[in-house]
Amino acid sequence: MIPGPFEYHRPGTLDEAVALLASLGDDAKIISGGHSLIPMMKLRLAEPAHLVDISGLDGLDYIRESDGYLTIGALTCEAAVDRSDLIHSKYPIISDTAHVIADPLVRNLATIGGNLAHGDPANDHPATMLALGAEVVVSGPNGSRTIGIDDFFLGPLTTALGADEILTEIRIPTPPANSGGAYIKFERKVGDFAIAAVAATVTLDADGNCVKAGIGLTNVGPTPVRAKAAEEALTGNPLTDDNIATAGRLASEASQPISDHRGSEEYKRAIVEVLTKRALYKAKSRAEGGS
Amino acid sequence: MTELKTSAEIGGMGxxxxxxxxxxFIRGRGNYVDDVVRPGMLxxxxVRSPYAHAKIISINSEKALAHPGVAAVITGETLKEYNLHWMPTLMSDTQMVLPIDKVMYQAQEVAAVIATSRYAAADGVELVEVEYEPLEVVIDPFKALEPGAPVLRTDKEGQKDNRIFHWEAGDKAATDQAFKDAEVTITQDIYIPRIHVASIETCGIVAEFDSVEGQLTCWMTSQAPHAHRTVFALVAGHVGLSEEKIRIISxxxxxxxxxKVPIYPGYVIAIAATVVTGSPIKWIENRRENLQADSFARDYHMHAELAADKDGTMKALRIKTIADHGYTDAACNPAKWPAGMFSVMTGSYPFEQAFCEVDGVYTNKPPGGIAYRCSFRVTEAVHAIERLVDMLADEIDMDPAALRFKNFIKPEQFPYKTVTGWEYDSGNYAGALKLAMEMIGYEDLLKEQKEKRERGELMGIGISSFTEVVGAxxxxxxxxxxLKMFDSAEIRVHPTGKVIVRLGVKSQGQGHETTFGQIVAEELGIPVKDIKVEEGDTDTAPYGLGTYASRSTPVAGAATALASRKIRDKARKIAAYLLEVNEDDLEWEPGKFFVKGVPDKVKTIQxxxxxxxxxxxxxxxxxxxAVSYYDPPNLTFPFGSYICVVDIDSGTGEVKIRRFVAVDDCGNIINPMIVEGQIHGGLTMGMAPVLMEEISYDEEGNIYGGSFMEYLMPTAMETPNWETGKTTTPSPHHPIGAKGVGESATVGAPPAIVNAIVDALSHLGVRHMEIPITPEKVWRAINGL
Amino acid sequence: MGTQSISIKVNGAEQTGEVEARLLLVHFIREDLGLTGTHIGCDTSHCGACTVILDGKAVKSCTVFAVQAAGKEVQTIEGMTTNGELHPLQEGFMEEHGLQCGFCTPGMIMSSKALLQENSNPTEEEIRIGISGNLCRCTGYVNIVKAVQYAAAKI
Known part of the structure; x- marks a missing residue:
């Protein structure tokens, strides 16, 4: 399959990239890893007249921790996220997530920024970032702004990102002690999108009560879904089997799956419930110092 | 074990x-069709149809022709001028090359764009404007047979409904009577869905016509180059293509x-295009075209019944099948066998009566009915019998292994004639199952399962004891x-003792360059390193029907051995002359003749x-x-017993194959390493449709499964670590006692896995599951939904 | 839409070309450079037959535009031998019967090379994950795993 013709731009700086986007308007698409866009172009489902390649921009490929945040440059590839010792030791939920995106070859080019900016509810990072309460930094003609993840995903393949804006950084608040998280994806085979996947985070107090919980759901709605009622049901309570079961049920209720070849609506809701419970148990175990 | 008669240096059998x-290959120096480049090549x-059934109102090529680089647009009307818009299928049905008036399935070829680059050709496709008028779509083969269903093949004179053929085997009346008299009967509807071979290389051709010489050369993805050449000569003889001037290079x-057995419209269009344009034409289909339009496999709706005594003695078998062939019968079965070898359904058991009937049906789907690594519908047959056997075991509360042992055809009964007319050459079915049970630790697994079941964990053990039929x-x-299904070998020994072997079959990864050399090495004692094997060029190879249905070793392997023996006979005459003795005074050992009792009076084959x-x-x-054209006296009947152990996640329904032991018996083995590799691959292709692969259609005929996003082929992560074992029961009628193995595992594996999954859920009342067994199906079964 | 000139270092040699922006890297390698060891199997970045190493990372060259690779280094299967010596992976695939039709093999070898660069002693599970972006229809993967283990032991 052969993509349609386009004009290729490789700006040298972020400002140039933003200016290009502003001048080219709707005819332009950003490309970094290209693993969502190029397949669509080969199917001629996308035929942008201009591609603005930001993959070579300096200074957007990093994983750091400072001032109470883990910050990840938007151009950081999934393989680097997967391999990062910092992430693996302190934010294993993000390792879980990066590790199950597509396949290892795709992860070498696909970027975390692209995974979020594409706005695909089937992508894996969105649910995790919802559970972690992340924010994204975007740059546009008027400088940069920060968008809370809850305000970022607006609809299918639609985000709060303006046509002339570029996502540059993901900021994740460093969780307090006794926190843990896990992402569990259930897929038909390696390389497929999730039938459903669940990201869960918990913070425990000294008595083992859950003081904070985050639950995000993948591919069970028009946007990535945050299961707020489930989070609230856990907050302030111990993570007993009963409470975890309740959270699973509430997460399932919060999901809005549709029937397709990955499964019926009924099945997907059941999977959300099962995975939510499993992710919570794993998150709890990690919060308690386990793996 | 195959006895080693040659040294490692010679490298004969075993x-x-x-x-x-x-x-x-490991250097990237393979030469596949897409690697072929010709000067001036276009x-x-x-262009393919978005509709499953529609009238073509108009095709407008103007915009495409105006696009830079586009040289020509070929439509059905172009081909009609040469009377090439229809062609015969290998089943003597007819198939459109390009349509004149209507399309019959989604993704059917509508027009072809010829351009100076791949990119310009792809652009041209986007610019061809086709106006369609949708027609009523017939997707369900049962509905297709109902009175009043639209007749799809209006082009066929006298065709009043959508039935292609009715075929039966066995004694209907006697079988019906046996069912009436039976103490126990088992009945199950079983659907084996549409699947696709999806070889990693898609199909393609480079066609080059020299109008001065009248010579057509085609580099193409062909498993049967000679047969394809003859078909091209017969179909296009009237436009001047003559068989001696057609060269197919595979x-x-x-x-x-x-x-890669069928002749696809794309090949024929490319040939027409090279004739029309005078330039070499390359056509390489993309993966979507490959999955959406190339021949499918399976699509058998079976109603299967087994009659038995209460003690488990199997008495009779009856299967009624509706076979969905798509819009034309473009299967690749032998002519007299429209349902292939399906009547081998009695499997490894001595049924007294059996009857099967198969109705082929037209629907608005792409044609096919080809292999998917299966010799002519044996997979469907084995699936039915091995499922029914397990259901019988469940019904009479008998261990499935014990039930098989009770019924197996016994070694001393061979050659065994089945009620549907096959003569099994040799077998030791109990021996294979016994070995598989030992390897996997069957008794321990039963104990483990009992314990797990008490804890609420889901684990299943499944057996399949299959009999294959290959070597047509x-x-x-x-x-x-x-074209008769013999096959051929031509062997030339050069003056320095080196050899070239040319064959009518064609390897697609099976390793013929090695194994056929080993047969010659075995027979002539010439080191395998000195033997070159060449296939696939119709100008040089002797005529043969090609490689499919596990027929290369049984047929061409025999031809190779017999041609070698002709050479050995002549070598004996020469040796007698050189040693000045009578031929009878000579003794042969691999690589040399010597005078009986005088080992130093010797002449080497070199x-x-x-x-x-x-x-x-x-x-x-x-x-x-020497040349040999081998016409086998019978087919060969490889067999095996497989045992699968699965663990099931009761929360999600996910099935994990924990262990899988495959004991195969393919007679004498030429190369154990290659045989094991064939089995590994066959098992994986057996597993895939049980758990994942399927091509399906909605009511409008829109395909699902038309790209690798949707057609789920297993990766290394979904594939277990296969364990293999073997027994050796040579074929008594084959010159080297070999039977063929390429497809055994694909045939044998599916019921073992299904039986294991059903076994894991049997205490929940589950008796059968239809493939592909998705996690959701398992979850529904667990939850009684 | 015109063309642009690019320069890519392929198997150690600087290669230049005048290409359309939409030219896929795999087509540049196969058709412009004639290095046909890299194959195309699916178009949707699922099969990995087109795997090459781009600046040290194994990638699917059907999902990269040639212009994106400008100024970078590419290694293909043709660059795996040094002075005629086989790479241990090439040896391993042959010794362990890790290939049949050979079509997925170059991609498998390139993915495995990248895997072993990162992890010189992978477990079976790690190997299986490492090659999970490459489809093989012939071997059932068992012997491919063994081939990678063979090479790992040798490197």
Whole structure:
């Protein structure tokens, strides 16, 4: 399959990239890893007249921790996220997530920024970032702004990102002690999108009560879904089997799956419930110092 | 164990000789069709129908022709001028090359764009404007047979409904009576869905016509180059293509599995295009075209019944099948066998009565009914019988292994004639199952399962004891379009004792360059490294029907052995002359003749070869070469027993194959390493449709499964670590006692996995599950939904 | 839409070309450079037959535009031998019968090379994950795993 013709731009700086986007308007698409866009172009489902390649921009490929945040440059590839010792030791939920995106070859080019900016509810990072309460930094003609993840995903393949804006950084608040998280994806085979996947985070107090919980759901709605009622049901309570079961049920209720070849609506809701419970148990175990 | 008669240096039968084809593949120096480049070559891309059934109102090529680089647009009207818009299928049905008035399935070829580059051709496809008028779509084969269903093949005179054929085997009345008299009967509807071989290399052709010489050369992905050449000559003879001037070169093939046996419209359009444009034409289909339009496999709706005594003695078998063939019958079965070897359904058991009937049906789907690594519908047959056996075991509360042992055809009963007319050559079914049970630790697994079940964990054990039928076949019963299914080998020993072997079959990864050399090495004692094997060029190879249905070793392997023996006979005459003794005084051991009792009076095969060209006896022709066209006296019947252990996640329904032991018996083995590799691959292709792969259609005929996003092929992560074992029961009628193995595992594996999954859920009341067994199906079964 | 000139270092040699922006890297390698060891199997970045190493990372060259690779280094299967010596992976695939039709093999070898660069002693599970972006229809993967283990032991 052969993509349609386009004009290729490789700006040298972020400002140039933003200016290009502003001048080219709707005819332009950003490309970094290209693993969502190029397949669509080969199917001629996308035929942008201009591609603005930001993959070579300096200074957007990093994983750091400072001032109470883990910050990840938007151009950081999934393989680097997967391999990062910092992430693996302190934010294993993000390792879980990066590790199950597509396949290892795709992860070498696909970027975390692209995974979020594409706005695909089937992508894996969105649910995790919802559970972690992340924010994204975007740059546009008027400088940069920060968008809370809850305000970022607006609809299918639609985000709060303006046509002339570029996502540059993901900021994740460093969780307090006794926190843990896990992402569990259930897929038909390696390389497929999730039938459903669940990201869960918990913070425990000294008595083992859950003081904070985050639950995000993948591919069970028009946007990535945050299961707020489930989070609230856990907050302030111990993570007993009963409470975890309740959270699973509430997460399932919060999901809005549709029937397709990955499964019926009924099945997907059941999977959300099962995975939510499993992710919570794993998150709890990690919060308690386990793996 | 195959007895080793040659040294490792000679590398005859039974040696795990490293493959001679590998040095080029591991360096990226294979030569596949898409690697072929000809001067002035143009590229072809195909416009395809978005509708499953529609009238073509108009095709407008103007915009496409105006696009830079586009040289021509070929439509059905172009081909009609040459009367090439229809072609015969290998089943003597007819198939559109390009349509004139209507399309019959989604993704059907509508027009072809010829351009100076792949990119321009793809652009041209986007610019061809086709106006359609949708027609009523017939997707369900049962509805297609209902009175009043739209007749799809309006082009066929006298065709009043959508039935293609009705075929039956066995004694209906006697079988019906046996069912009436039976103590126990088992009935199950079983659907084996549409699947696709999806070899990693898609299909393609480079066609080059020299109008001055009238010579057509085609490099194409062909498992049967000679048969294709003859078909081209017969179909296009009237436009001046003559068989001696058609050369098909089948270069390295990136996997076949049956998908490269049919003649696809794309090949024919490319040939027409090279004739029309005078330029070489390359057409390489993309993956979507490959999955959406190339021949499918399976699609059998079976109603299967088994009659038995209460003690488990199996008495009778009855299967009624509706076979969905799509819009034309473009299967690749032997002519007299529209449902292939389906009547081998009695499997490994001595049924007293059996009857099967198969109705082929037209629907608005792409044609096919080809292999998917299966010899002519044996997979469907084995699936039915091995499922029914497990259901019977469940019904009479008997261990499935014990039930099989009770019923198996016994070694002393061979050759065994089945009630549907097959003569099984040899077998030891109990021996294979016994070994598989030992390897996997069957008794321990039963204990483990009992304990797990008490804890609420889901674990299942499944057995399949299959009988394959391969090596088509004896020419009195087997032909394709009249071409008898013999096969051939031509061997030339050069003066220095080196050899070239040319064959009518064509490897697609099976390792023929190695294994056929080993047969010659076994028979002539010439080291395998000195033997070159060449296939796939119709100008040089002897005529043969090609490689599919596990027929290369049974047929061409035999031809190779017999041609070698002809050479050995002549070598004996030359040796007798050189040693000045009578032929009868000579004894042969691999690589040399010596005088009986005088081992130092010896002539090596290399010395004899040299003499054949430099010092041959008067009255004997010079040279040392032979040809054999082998017409097998019977088919061969490989068999095996497989045991699968699955663990099931009760929360999600996910099935994990924990262990899988495959004991195969394919008679004498040429190369154990290659045989094991064939089994590994076959098992994986057996597993895939059980758990994941399927092509399906909605009511409008829109395909699901038309790209690798949707057609789920297993990766290394979904594939278990296969364990293999073997028993050896040679074929008594085959010159080297071999049987063929390429497809055994694909045939045998599915019911073992299904049986294991059903077994894991049997205490919940589950008796059967339809493939692909998705996690959701399992979850529903667990939850009684 | 015109063309642009690019320069890519392929198997150690600087290669230049005048290409359309939409030219896929795999087509540049196969058709402009004639390095046909890299194959195309699916178009949707699922099969990995087109795997090459781009600046040290194994990638699917059907999902990269040639212009994106400008100024970078590419290694293909043709660059795996040094002075005629086989790479241990090439040897391993042959010794362990890790290939049949050979079509997925170059991609498998390139993915495995990248895997072993990162992890010189992978477990079976790690190997299986490492090659999970490459489809093989012939071998059932068992012997491919063994081939990678063979090479790992040798490197």
């Amino acid at each position: 040696h795990s000789v490293k493959r001679k084809e590998d040095p080029r 590229y072809m891309a195909i 270069p390295d093939i990136g996997g076949g599995f049956g998908g 076949g004896p020419s009195k019963h087997f032909d394709i379009l009249g 010395e004899i070869a040299f003499a054949a060209y430099t010092n041959h006896p008067q009255g004997l022709e010079a040279g040392l070469e």
